[in-house]
Amino acid sequence: LPSDRVVTVTQGTDINVAREAGRALAAELGFGASERVLIATAISEVARNIVEFAGSGEVELATLRRGTITGISIIARDRGPGIDDVEAAMRDGFTTGSGLGLGLPGSRRLMDEFEITSGPGDGTTVTMRKWLR
C-alpha cells in the first residue's frame, strides 16, 4: 500500500522529512525522476512557509484516485497568523522579494492543481495535486 503520511513541521529539518516522504510516495506511485524533483521542490516551498510564517504545522501526503488516474496530494496546514491578502500572496515576489517565481506562486506552477485558503487568525491550508500521466 502506498505510504500516505502526515509530517509535523516545526523546524528546518522537518522540511527534509516532508520532502523525503513526498519523494518516496511519488516514487511508489510511479512518478519519474524529474517529476519527483518538482514535487520535492513544491514541498520545500510550502513547508518553508510553515516554518517561516506560522512556526508549526503539518504536511500531509496522500494518494489520489480519480477514475483510473493516480495522483499525489500534498496538503500543508498551519494554525499560524494566516494571510491577510491571499491574492497578493499568490503574486510573484510578494514574500520572496527578488526571486520571481519562487514561493507559493512558484509551487503552483509545479503542480497540476493548487488551492489556498487562509484568513487572519485562521491559519493557512495549501492543497496541491499532481497527476500521473
Add this chain to the structure above:
Amino acid sequence: MTQEGFAQRYARILSEYASNGDEGILSQAYELAREAITQGRGLLDLAEVHRLAIEQPAIMAMDQLRVVAVLTECLGAFEMTHRGYREANLTLQGLNRELLRSNSELSVFAHAVGHDLQQPLYTIDLYTQLLGRRFQGKLDPKADELISRMSVTAKHMSEMLAGLLSFARSGGGGEPITRVDIESVFDQVLLDLAVTVSEKNARVTHGSLPTIYTRRLHLTQILQNLISNALKFTPGTPPIVHVSAERGARDWTISVADNGIGIDPADRDRIFKVFERVKSEHDYPGVGIGLAVCRQVVEGEGGRIWFDSRVGAGSTFHFTLPVQHDETPGPRGW
C-alpha cells in the same frame, strides 16, 4: 555569495550527498540554488560550479547517479523560476497588446482632433479675411480691429492644432531602437535651424557626442526643440548654445546650454506643460508645446528632463536616456 563561494558550497554538498545520500543534503542543494537565483545567477553559473566540482578526482570517483541528483535538485529551483518568467511573459504580452491598442486609439483621436478641426478653422479664417477686405473702412474703426484680431486668433488656433498633432505623433513610438550617432543628429538639427542661426548670428557648438542606442526621431525632436528654444530666448546678443553628453552608470545625460534670458524659478513647474507659456507670445512667438513634447518623448523613453537656470544668465536643459543592455557588458553568467 561570490561565484567562488557558490562553487565551494556546491562542491561540498555534492561530495557529502554522494557519500551518504541524505535528503537533508539534497535540501541544502535546493536552498543553495534558490539563493543563487535570488542573487540573479543564471543556469550557466550553475553549470560552471558543477563542472568545477566534478573536475575533482574524489567526486569523479563517486556514485554518478547521486551527482546527477544534486544537479537536478538545483535545476528544480531554476525550473520553478523559469515557469514564473514564462507565465509573466505571457501576461506582459497581453498587457502590451492592450496598451498598444489603447495607444493607437488615443493617437487616432488626437489626430482626428488636430486634423479635422483644421478645415473649419481655415474656413473661419478665410471668411474673416473676406469680411475684412470687403468692409475695410466701411464700418467703424473698432470693427476693423476686431476683424483683424479674429484672423490672428484663428491663425494661432491653427498653430496650436498643428502642435497638438505633433504632440500626438511624439507618443506614437513604433520606431525601433538603433545605434544613433548624436553628432549626426546635431548636424541635421542645425541644418533645419540654419536660417535662424544665421539671422541671429548664433554660435552653436558641441562637446564630444557619442553613439548611443535610442530612437533617432525622438532624439531629433528633443534636440530640435531645445536648441530652437535656446535660440529663441536669447534676444539682443548673439546666442551661444552648447550641446554636451555624459555617460552615467545607468543613463546618458545630454545637456543644451544657452546664454539666454533664463527661467524664473517660479515657472519651474509650468514650463513643461502643454500650451503653457511663460513669456508673452508677442515677444517670443510660439504655441507653448515644444517642452511638453520634449518631456513626453524623454519620459516615454524612461528618462527625465530638467533645467538649471539663472534669470539673465542663461539656462541649461538636461535630459537622460537610459543606457540600453547592448551597450553594457552582459550580466554575469549569460
